[in-house]
Amino acid sequence: MKPIKLWLEENLKGDPIIWGIVILLSILSILVVYSATGSLAYRMVGGNTEVYLIKHGSLIMASLVVMWGVHNIPYKYFAKLSLLALWISIPLLLITYLFGSTINEANRWLTIPIINQAFQPSDLAKLALISAVAGMLAKRQRQIADWKKTFIPIIAWIGIICMLIGFANMSTGVMLLATCLLLMFIGRVPFKFLVIVLAVGMMALTSAIMLGQRGGVFFSRIESFLNEDEKELPYQAKHSFIAIATGGIAGKGPGKSEQRNVLPHPYSDFIFAIIIEEYGLIGGGGVLFLYLALLYRGMRVVAISTRPFGGLLSAGLSFALVIQAMINMAVAVGLVPITGLPLPMVSMGGTSLIFTGISLGIILSVSRGDHEDAFPADTNSIRRVAKAA
16 A cells, blocks of 8 residues: 555645546546447447447546646746647637538537547637736736736737637637636736726627627527526427436436437536436535535635746636536536536547646646746735635
8 A cells, every 4th residue: 555655646746635536527427428428329339339438438548647747747837838829729719710610500620630539729729818817917916907018918818719719619708708807806907907808808709699600599598598488498408407307316326317318418518417317416416516626626726826827827727617517517407508518527528628637737736836936926916816816
């Protein structure tokens, strides 16, 4: 036991609670995705369910390896890399909007040649924008109210990236705007500037609704959500509610879901409904607790980090992951309109799992606290950031 403990201490650095949460969610993901892909396997690969088990299991392992690799990198490097990634994201988002693969009436995916793997440039843009905003706020803590040096660059990037993402993925654009506003609040940005950022962000997203591909879908989903007639419930919502209602306290048991055969995308958008059907309210409550614990541990880094950039970066990435999880779960239980957001670390996916691994690796890198030399220390600013968090 002692050699294993020493190996874990040497190789798995950072917050051990976050490591535990990620491992538990990864195990759950493999179990639930294997169960939920049964009907998909019969349609696509002649009933060979092991195909999706092996593919998803491999992607989970790849995301864990990426997370491990990233958590060994001093997080200071992500400040400069994020600006480069932002400049790369703009043409990628435009190319995706104009020529990307169309799924569910939206161009969100680009296919990587040779390996023939699709990925969403919005995943890269989201990670880059959060890191860049955290870096700009940290560098300019002494000039936080300076309109030209601090505010204009931040608001320009937020407006451009949120609008480009909103063209085909409105839910991600709204979530990203909310995350940036939280970062600016923690970073001591004056309230009047926050109001301006909110106004500009809403104008950018409104433009995306009017000019983008998903305007009609956006309004129809809002209308369906507000409609009180049960007969008019969307097909996905109806079967999600059935799955949750029949799950009971302890669930039907692993692999015994019935709605997985009729519910659209039970392995991604509506995987939380399958979790409750098979594992009951106990399982669903456990998943909710794990995400809340992740948010707490990620925000706790704000208080213990000795550099503004590390605290802001951890807070932004943690909030983005957990708010996405909350939206996914809220959709399943009917609290918000239907979106296309997967459940982070649990839903079946491709490169989205890799980007989630990168985000978690950065949070773990910050939580290590043994290479915090990203920016010159500003003790008073750090204390204010920790207090705000």
